[in-house]
């Protein structure tokens with residue numbers, strides 16, 4: 598569903614939506630919790646790790662994972678029916694995902710992200726209460742080091758495949774310096790560094806997140822070109838000057854006022870002609886109804902943040918213009934290859950004119966938004 602600059606007509610068809618028009622469709626939409634809960638039960642039993650590379654009958658597997666034969670028989674049949682397990686006679690084996698991303702013994706394991714998904718079940722079960730209160734599950738603990746590190750690993754496991762695909766399609770023409778603002782594990786910064794051998798990148802985040810970023814960068818061929826800045830960019834200015842700032846999956850954490858403050862700070866940290874690239878779950882139509890995924894994600898923000906939400910392209914564009922960005926346009930990726938559908942906006946500052954940098958720097962520094 599591409600966003601067209603200056604044309605904010607709602608899409609006529611959102612292919613991601615299953616419309617609910619009849620009672621049967623309503624029933625099926627509600628009952629859709631069943632398969633997700635089956636998958637979570639398998640993760641909670643650590644079934645894929647336990648199964649490893651060999652075949653299992655239900656009685657031996659039941660002993661191994663300490664479950665009832667009856668329960669495991671029904672669970673495994675369901676997992677086999679969606680292709681996660683292979684069934685031959687009375688023997689079950691892992692499919693490719695069970696041997697890889699879902700298996701703690703595999704280097705491809707995405708455990709930190711799987712844990713986050715698993716925990717969301719209980720969190721989402723409390724939704725009604727949070728719709729009533731408008732408040733998140735518990736007080737945000739963004740600065741708690743253990744929480745921050747686990748979350749940062751989860752973000753790495755979430756985006757390790759997506760980031761190189763996105764970096765391959767987002768042009769950084771002429772950029773020498775790149776800031777991954779709220780970059781967490783630095784997965785995106787590393788993907789852009791790998792794509793651009795002359796680029797120098799910095800990841801800015803909270804200190805515990807940067808510890809994870811360092812650990813990941815040490816194992817990455819481009820990791821030596823990554824630097825680290827510990828900063829709370831909602832409370833303080835962004836240190837340094839950059840040609841490009843990449844702001845991925847942070848916009849939705851904050852309120853409109855906080856986002857505008859960050860945009861002003863980003864403008865002040867960019868060189869003339871610099872670009873702010875924002876990746877987020879943007880709502881594409883003015884009514885904020887599409888894509889569905891962006892609205893579902895707003896619920897996650899209701900549960901986990903004090904003021905977060907998902908935002909329309911149009912309102913984000915207005916905040917960017919207020920912060921001094923002259924040109925705002927969507928970056929279109931091949932369908933299905935990005936983090937979100939229609940999920941990247943590029944905002945550019947005016948290019949340098951003699952004396953203009955000093956003026957911009959002064960006015961940005963004097964801006965009340967800082």
Ligand SMILES: C[S@@+](CC[C@H](N)C(=O)[O-])C[C@H]1O[C@@H](n2cnc3c(N)ncnc32)[C@H](O)[C@@H]1O
Pocket residue numbers: 749752753756778779780781782784785801802803806828829830831832844845846847850
């Ligand atoms: C949802 S994660 C996104 C990580 C990464 N950019 C990505 O797209 O995968 C949000 C990140 O922004 C960081 N963050 C949010 N608010 C921040 C703030 N005020 N100052 C510094 N870092 C912040 C968090 O610590 C976290 O690492």
